[in-house]
Amino acid sequence: MLTTTLHALRTRWTTFAGSFVALSLGVAVMTAMGLTLASSLDAPEQPPERFAAAPVVVQGQDTLRVGDRTQKLAQPRPVPARTIAALRTLGKVTEDRAFAVRAERAPGGLVGHPWSTAAFAPYELSAGRAPRAADEVVATGDWTAVGQKLRTDRGTVRVVGQARVVGQARARGFGFGFEDALFYPDARAAALSPPVMRLVVDAKASEVRRLVAPGVRVLTGDERRLADADPDRDAEALTALNALFGTAGGVTAFVSVFVVASTFAFAVAQRRREFGLLRMVGATPGRLRRMVVAEALTVGALASAAGCALGAYGAPHLVGLVVESGLAPAWFAIGDHGWPYQLAFWTGLLAALCGSIAASWRAGRTSPTQALREASADSGVDRASGMRPWGRLLCGTALLITAAVTLVLALLTEPGDLLHRKTYISRPMLLITAVALLSPVLVGPLTRLIVRLPGAIGLLVRENAAAGVGRTAAVAAPVLLTVALTGSLLGATATLNEARATEARARTAADFVVTSTGAPLDATTVRRLREVPGAEVSPVASSAVYVLEDGVALIKSEAHAVDPHRLAATARLPLTDGRVTDLDDDSIIVNEEWSRHRVGEHVPVWLGDGTRRSLRIAGVMPVGTGDNGVYVTAANAPVAVVERVDVRVREGADRAGVSGALREAVGGRGHAAHADVVTSDEWLRTAFPTTGLTDTDGTTRLGILLVLGIALLYTGISLANTQIMAASDRARELTALRLAGATRTQVLRLVAAEALTVVVIGALLGLLVTTLNLLGMWSALTLQSVWSPIQLPWAELGTAIGACALLAVASAVLPTAVALRPRAKRNPARSHDRTGSRQPSLN
Numbered sequence: 001m002l003t004t005t006l007h008a009l010r011t012r013w014t015t016f017a018g019s020f021v022a023l024s025l026g027v028a029v030m031t032a033m034g035l036t037l038a039s040s041l042d043a044p045e046q047p048p049e050r051f052a053a054a055p056v057v058v059q060g061q062d063t064l065r066v067g068d069r070t071q072k073l074a075q076p077r078p079v080p081a082r083t084i085a086a087l088r089t090l091g092k093v094t095e096d097r098a099f100a101v102r103a104e105r106a107p108g109g110l111v112g113h114p115w116s117t118a119a120f121a122p123y124e125l126s127a128g129r130a131p132r133a134a135d136e137v138v139a140t141g142d143w144t145a146v147g148q149k150l151r152t153d154r155g156t157v158r159v160v161g162q163a164r165v166v167g168q169a170r171a172r173g174f175g176f177g178f179e180d181a182l183f184y185p186d187a188r189a190a191a192l193s194p195p196v197m198r199l200v201v202d203a204k205a206s207e208v209r210r211l212v213a214p215g216v217r218v219l220t221g222d223e224r225r226l227a228d229a230d231p232d233r234d235a236e237a238l239t240a241l242n243a244l245f246g247t248a249g250g251v252t253a254f255v256s257v258f259v260v261a262s263t264f265a266f267a268v269a270q271r272r273r274e275f276g277l278l279r280m281v282g283a284t285p286g287r288l289r290r291m292v293v294a295e296a297l298t299v300g301a302l303a304s305a306a307g308c309a310l311g312a313y314g315a316p317h318l319v320g321l322v323v324e325s326g327l328a329p330a331w332f333a334i335g336d337h338g339w340p341y342q343l344a345f346w347t348g349l350l351a352a353l354c355g356s357i358a359a360s361w362r363a364g365r366t367s368p369t370q371a372l373r374e375a376s377a378d379s380g381v382d383r384a385s386g387m388r389p390w391g392r393l394l395c396g397t398a399l400l401i402t403a404a405v406t407l408v409l410a411l412l413t414e415p416g417d418l419l420h421r422k423t424y425i426s427r428p429m430l431l432i433t434a435v436a437l438l439s440p441v442l443v444g445p446l447t448r449l450i451v452r453l454p455g456a457i458g459l460l461v462r463e464n465a466a467a468g469v470g471r472t473a474a475v476a477a478p479v480l481l482t483v484a485l486t487g488s489l490l491g492a493t494a495t496l497n498e499a500r501a502t503e504a505r506a507r508t509a510a511d512f513v514v515t516s517t518g519a520p521l522d523a524t525t526v527r528r529l530r531e532v533p534g535a536e537v538s539p540v541a542s543s544a545v546y547v548l549e550d551g552v553a554l555i556k557s558e559a560h561a562v563d564p565h566r567l568a569a570t571a572r573l574p575l576t577d578g579r580v581t582d583l584d585d586d587s588i589i590v591n592e593e594w595s596r597h598r599v600g601e602h603v604p605v606w607l608g609d610g611t612r613r614s615l616r617i618a619g620v621m622p623v624g625t626g627d628n629g630v631y632v633t634a635a636n637a638p639v640a641v642v643e644r645v646d647v648r649v650r651e652g653a654d655r656a657g658v659s660g661a662l663r664e665a666v667g668g669r670g671h672a673a674h675a676d677v678v679t680s681d682e683w684l685r686t687a688f689p690t691t692g693l694t695d696t697d698g699t700t701r702l703g704i705l706l707v708l709g710i711a712l713l714y715t716g717i718s719l720a721n722t723q724i725m726a727a728s729d730r731a732r733e734l735t736a737l738r739l740a741g742a743t744r745t746q747v748l749r750l751v752a753a754e755a756l757t758v759v760v761i762g763a764l765l766g767l768l769v770t771t772l773n774l775l776g777m778w779s780a781l782t783l784q785s786v787w788s789p790i791q792l793p794w795a796e797l798g799t800a801i802g803a804c805a806l807l808a809v810a811s812a813v814l815p816t817a818v819a820l821r822p823r824a825k826r827n828p829a830r831s832h833d834r835t836g837s838r839q840p841s842l843n
Contacts, residue, residue, distance in 0.1 A: 016295070016299050017721065019259075019260050019296075019299055019303070019352070019721070020299050020302065020303045021717050021721075022256060022260060022303075022714055022718065022721075023256060023260060023299065023300060023303035023304065023307065023351060023352055024303040024304070024306040024307040024310065024348075025307065025310075025713060025714075026252050026253070026255070026256035026307065026348060026351065026710075026714075027256075027303065027304045027307025027308060027310075027311065027344045027345065027347070028307040028308075028310035028311040028314060029249070029252045029311065029710060030249050030252055030253065030307075030311065030340075030343070030344040030347060030348070031307060031308050031310075031311020031312060031315065031341060032311040032315040033245040033246075033248060033249045033252070033318075034249065034311075034337075034339075034340025034341075034343055034344055035311070035312070035315040035334050035335075035337060035340045036241065036245055036315060036319055036322075036334065037241075037242055037245050037246065037249075037340070038335065038337040038340050039319070039332070039333065039334050039335040039337065040238040040241050040242055040328075041242070042335055042337070043238055043332065045225070046225050046228075046231065046233075046234045046235070046329070047222065047225060048222065048224035048225040048227075048228065049121065049178045049179075049225065049228045050121055050178075050179075050227065050228050050229075051120045051121070051200065051219075051224045051228070052120070052121060052122070052224070053120050053121065053122045054200045054224060055200070055202055055203075055220075056200065056201045056202075056204075056205050056208050056218060056219070056220055057198055057200055057201075057218075057219040057220075057224050057227045058079060058083070058087065058198060058199050058200075058201055058208060058212060058216060058217070058218055059079070059197065059198040059216070059217045059219060059226070059227050060076055060077045060078045060079045060080075060196075060197055060198065060215075060216060060217075061073070061076065061077040061610060062077070062217070062226075063217075064546055064554070064606055064610045066548055066554050066606070069548070069553070069554040070554070071546055071556050072232075073544075073609060073610050074542075074543050074556075074559075074608035074609075074640075075543065075544075075608040075609045075637075075638060075639045075640060076197060077215070077609055077610065078195035078197050079196050079197065079198065079199060079216060080213050080216070083211065083212050083213045083216055084196060084199065086211040087199070087203070087208065087211055087212075089211075090201060090203035090204075090207050090208065090211070091201060091202040091203040092201075092202040093199055093200070093201050093202075094114075094116050094117060094120075094199060094200040095114065095196045095199045096113065096114065096117045096196070096197065096199055096200065097112075097113065097114055097189050097190065097192075097193040097195070097197065098111050098112070098193070098197065098229065099111065099112045099189075099192055099193035100112075100520065101152055101153065101182055102152060102517060103151065103152040103153075103182075104150065104151050104152075105143075106143060106144070106150070106152075106180070107141065107143055107180045109179070109180060110180045110181070110182065111179060111180070111181050111182075111229070112137075112154075112181065112182050112183075112184055112189060112193070113181055113183050113184070113189065114183070114184060114186040114189040114190070115130055115131055115138060115183040115184065115185055115189075117183075117200070118138070118163060118183050120200055121165050122166055123140070123163040123164065123165055123166070123183075124163065124164065124166050125138070125161050125162070126162050126163060126164045127161060127162040128159070128160050128161030128162055129160055129161050130160075130161060131160055131161065131183060131184060131188075132185060133185070134185060134187070134188040134191075135155065135156065135157050135158060136157065136158055136160045136184075136185065137150075137157045137158070137159055137160070137182040137183060137184055138160065138161035138162065138163050138183040139159050139161075139162055139163070139181070139182055140162075140163050140164070140180060140181045140183075141180050143180065144159050144162075145162070146159055146160065146161060146162055150182075152182075153522070154192055157184075163183065165178065179229065198227050205218055205220045215610075237327060237328055237329060238329075238332070240327070241322065241327065241328055243421075243422065244702060244703045244706075247421075247422055247425050247703060247707075248703060248706045248707055248710070251425070251707045251710060251711075252710050253347055253351065254429050255481065255710055255711060256348070256351040256714075257351045257354050258432075258433070258436070258477070258481060258714075259477075259478060259481075259717065259718045260296075260351055260352055260354075260356075275288055276368055279368040280368040288360075289360040289361065290360075292356055292360040293353065293356055293357070295356070296352045296353060296356030296360075297349065297352060297353060299352060300348055300349045300351070300352025300353065301349060303348060303352070304345040304346075304348035304352075305345070307344065307345075307348055308341050308344055308345055311340075311341075311344060312341075315334050316333075316334050319334055325702065327702060392438075392440065393438065393441060395437050396433075396434050396436075396438035397438070399430060399431075399433055399434035399437065400431075400434040400435075400438070402430065402434075403427075403431050403434060403772075406430075407427075407776045410776075410780070411776070411780060411783060415783040415784055416593075416623060416626065416780070416784060418776060418777055418780040419625065419626070419777065419781070421703070424488070424489070424492040424773070424777060425489060425703065425704070427488075427773060427776070428484055428485060428488040428489070428769060428770075428773050431484070431769045431773060432480065432481055432484050432485075432769055435480060435765050435768060435769050436473075436477050436480055436765075439473045439476060439477070439480070439761075439765060440473045442761075442765065443472050443473060443476070443761060446761045446764060446765075447461075447462055447472075447757065447761065448462065450757060450760050450764075451757055458753075460750055461750065461753050461754050461757055464754055471722075472758050472761065474722050475719065475722050475723065475755070475758040475759075475762070475808065476758050476759075476761045476762035476765065477762070478714065478715040478718035478722075478804075479719070479759050479761075479762025479763055479765075479766065479801075479804045479808070480762045480763075480765045480766045481711055481715060481766070482708075482711045482712055482715040482766065482800050482803075482804055483762065483763050483765075483766025483769075483770070483797060483800055483801060483804070484765075484766040484767075484770055484773075485707060485708060486708055486711075486793070486796055486797055486800040487766060487767060487773075487774075487792065487793065487797055488769065488770050488773040488774070489704045489707060489708065490704065490708075490793040490796050491773070491774050491790070491791060491792050491793055492773070493704065494690065494791035494792075494793055495774060495777055495781075495788070495790055495791045496625065496777075497688070497689065498690045498788050498789065498791050499781050499786045499788040500625050500627055501688035501689075501690050502786065502787070502788040503574075503624050503625060503627060503786060503788075504627075504684055504687065504688045505684055506572060506574060507571055507574065508570075508572070508646070508680050508684065509569070509570055509571055509572050509648065510570040510571070510646035510647055510648050510680045511647060511648055511649045511655065511658075511679065511680060512646075512647040512659060512662060512677055512678065512680065513644060513645070513646055513647070513677075513678055513679075513680055513683035514529060514644065514647060514662060514666060514675050514676070514677050515644050515675060515676050515678070515683065516642075516643055517675060517676055520641030520642055520643050521539070521641075521642040521643065521645065521675060522642075525665070525666055525675065526539050526642055526645065528665040528666075529645055529647070529662060529665050529666070531665070532647075532658060532662055532665055533653070533658075533661070534650050534652075534654065534657065534658045534661075535647050535648070535649065535650065535653070535658050535661070535662065536566065536569045536570060536647065536648040536649075536650055537566065537570075537645055537646075537647055538562060538563060538566035538567050538569065538571070538645065538646045538647075538648075539562070539563070539566075539642045539644075539645045540560050540562055540643065540644045540645070540646065541560070541562075541634065541640035541641055541642045541643065542558070542559075542560065542561075542640060542641065542643050543559040543560075543561050543607070543608040543632070544556050544557065544558060544559050544608045545557050545559045545588070545605050545606070545607060545608070545630055545636075546605060546607075547594065547603065547605050547606075548604070549594075550595060557590075557629055557630050558629035558630070559608065559629060559630050559631070559632050559636075559637060559640075560629055560630070560631050561631075561633065561634045561636070561637030561640045562583075562631055562632075562633070562634075563633070564580050564581050564582075564583035564631075564633065565581060567580055567583075567631070567646075568580045568581055569648050570646035570647070570648045571646060573589070573619070573631070574621055574622060574624070574628075574785065575589070575619045575620060575621055576620050576621065576622055576785070577598075577599045577619065578599040578617070578618050578619030578620055579618070579619060580619060582618040582619065583618045583619065583631060583632075583633060584618070584633060585633050585635040585636065586615060586616055587615055587616040587617065588603070588605065588615040588616070588617060588618065588630055588631070588636070589617075589618055589619040589620070589621065589630060589631040589632075590603070590617055590619075590620060590630050591621040591622065591623055591624070591628045591629070591630065592620060592621070592622055592623050593623045593626075596617070597620045598620070599617050599618065599619065599620060600616065600617065601617050602614050602616050602617070603615060603617060607632075607636055607637065607638065608637055608638065608639075608640060609638050609639065611638070613636065615632075615636070622784060622785030622786075623784045623785070624784055624785060624786050625781070625784070625786055646680075647662060659677065662677045663677045712800070712803065715804060716807050719807045719808050719811050720807065720811040722811075723755065723808060723811035723812040723815070724811060724815050734747055734816065734819065734820065737750070738820070744817075744820050747816065747820060748813055748816060748820075751812045751813055751816045752809050754812070755805075755808040755809045755811075755812040755813070756805055756808070756809060758808065759801065759804050759805045759808045762804070763801045763804070767797070770792070770797075771790075774790045774791075774792070775790070778790050
């Protein structure tokens with residue numbers, strides 16, 4: 001058995017080359033993703049940054065706790081004044097403040113701190129001196145220099161010093177600093193931001209805990225990282241990477257089995273005469289099955305080993321890509337893990353085994369008379385899958401019914417689940433497999449529909465496609481895969497983006513929108529905007545509301561703090577019940593996703609700062625795409641910051657005059673402009689883009705590009721391998737055409753036309769899958785009261801189909817051209833085909 005297997009691999013290496021390359025690349029991708037996944041699961045906790053050298057950090061309440069359930073507060077509470085006074089009896093207390101600063105030509109996210117807290121990072125002066133006067137600052141980073149004056153929204157300041165981190169922070173590669181900051185004198189910082197959100201105490205932690213108020217946190221050791229600006233950012237980024245690479249790894253495994261199964265089945269169909277000869281000399285069906293499985297396992301083992309080595313080499317480059325893209329922390333690196341290699345290797349071996357099982361049964365059913373067959377038309381067993389037509393039809397129908405049933409159940413129970421990234425990336429796999437299994441049934445009608453070429457070439461294309469259904473289906477399968485994934489994934493993203501934009505356009509009645517360019521809009525700016533004549537101004541502040549659903553889950557909902565009467569003039573909320581003007585300080589507008597959503601009903605909630613309230617439901621909105629959130633008044637969003645101001649031009653007012661007055665209001669007097677005034681159409685285009693992947697969030701974009709890249713790579717491998725195998729299998733057929741009078745150019749044109757026909761068939765099947773998938777998403781959106789059209793990515797689909805066509809034609813024409821080359825000094829009478837039967841010369 002082993003000798004026969006090795007001999008078959010040696011003599012038919014071109015047949016197995018495509019499977020080897022496809023499997024090795026699949027295992028390489030799975031290895032790289034597995035190593036990245038393992039490293040993210042075993043990543044060290046983010047060390048403290050701003051307070052790495054602080055003895056004890058005291059932080060105001062920032063977590064809402066209801067029983068054993070917790071949520072981060074949208075508006076953390078400051079440290080109580082009584083607690084600060086009590087702590088001063090223990091030792092030195094350094095008050096910390098953090099506030100947003102906007103400055104011309106400054107990086108985004110610029111923050112201000114008191115200078116006394118710089119020592120706890122620790123920072124040290126690399127140039128200049130410490131700030132003393134109210135208009136003096138020390139800057140981090142290299143975006144400014146000592147002696148420069150900066151126009152900020154908090155007044156003009158002069159840079160008198162430049163600071164950089166030292167110690168462990170510098171060793172981790174932060175250089176000038178882990179943040180862009182301006183350090184003010186302590187008194188000036190206190191005047192700019194009075195609340196004390198955290199402080200450093202030079203005392204024993206046990207004594208500090210004894211004096212703090214309930215809810216106030218005492219942080220020491222590694223817990224001091226919780227006092228940093230965004231302590232969960234690294235964990236959240238790694239969690240997103242886990243989901244991304246897990247999904248992409250699953251798609252890789254699916255595509256590997258899909259391609260390998262198609263390739264092995266087609267290879268077995270080509271070897272029917274060889275298997276017939278073996279049956280004639282006494283080989284049993286079981287022996288043939290074991291031989292095919294042994295070949296697959298041998299190829300799988302070699303390919304998996306090569307893939308593991310390639311994946312180990314590529315994993316660091318993949319991590320470098322995600323770090324450079326900002327999707328992973330700067331410190332993230334590949335660790336020393338063994339299980340990803342084991343998982344990828346055995347998955348590759350299993351993929352080879354799964355791909356060869358149906359083919360092995362096909363080989364076992366080969367009768368001895370197959371050795372005597374001359375015709376290459378398909379018989380009772382499908383050449384593309386190794387299954388009998390009724391078996392393939394039954395499996396394809398079952399998968400199609402499964403896809404339909406799961407879709408209907410999702411629409412009836414949780415339609416919003418169909419809008420999640422993991423769902424719309426994974427759902428197309430079921431339909432792709434179903435349509436691929438049913439493709440031989442569709443090849444004949446599609447061929448007659450597509451091929452309208454006149455003359456002999458058109459006739460031959462139609463008849464060859466009908467006679468070689470298995471070959472046609474095998475070549476169309478990877479095209480179907482690529483087109484379906486391209487259309488489904490990019491179409492789902494575009495459809496969701498368009499749905500969100502449609503929702504936003506329906507909600508917006510404003511003529512202008514004022515948005516901050518970094519930090520939130522302050523009260524002074526909002527007051528100046530309200531003073532603009534002819535303008536109806538509606539500030540929108542961001543907060544959160546928490547509700548305990550069914551006594552089980554503590555759910556956080558995004559809340560918009562508004563003035564209901566001003567909101568009614570600048571927005572059109574899609575209420576299914578209630579009125580916007582009924583909203584007051586004792587009520588809330590919710591959406592239908594809440595378990596309680598009847599107007600007049602009271603619902604217990606916790607506000608953004610953790611305060612418990614019982615609010616009456618004044619209005620109900622549909623769920624939509626999930627962006628509706630809830631609406632409260634400013635009284636129920638304490639210390640919420642204004643991030644946007646909607647402006648409606650009053651009837652009879654001059655639109656141009658209002659626009660100019662708004663721009664003057666946000667520019668301030670002697671301060672840097674810190675807000676943009678744009679028309680509502682411009683704001684909608686920026687906030688809700690619909691132009692493609694470039695405007696999608698980074699994690700989704702990388703995930704889709706990974707999946708599509710894998711699909712296109714496998715398509716290229718599968719097309720090239722299948723077409724080359726088919727070209728060698730058709731040598732006698734093409735020779736007969738030459739002997740019948742066809743020129744070499746005519747034969748090449750025939751082969752190219754056949755390849756293009758198969759690509760069009762695969763593309764049509766892929767478009768069918770795409771349409772079915774997007775219809776499911778459109779139905780989910782409709783059930784959630786979003787009426788938005790389906791968006792098909794025609795440009796990307798055209799590019800994918802064009803790439804498939806180019807690969808298919810090149811892979812078909814080049815081997816045929818080589819086979820048709822004139823061969824000098826060759827005796828036609830001694831020309832043999834690969835099975836040993838005599839055949840005439842090509843010339």
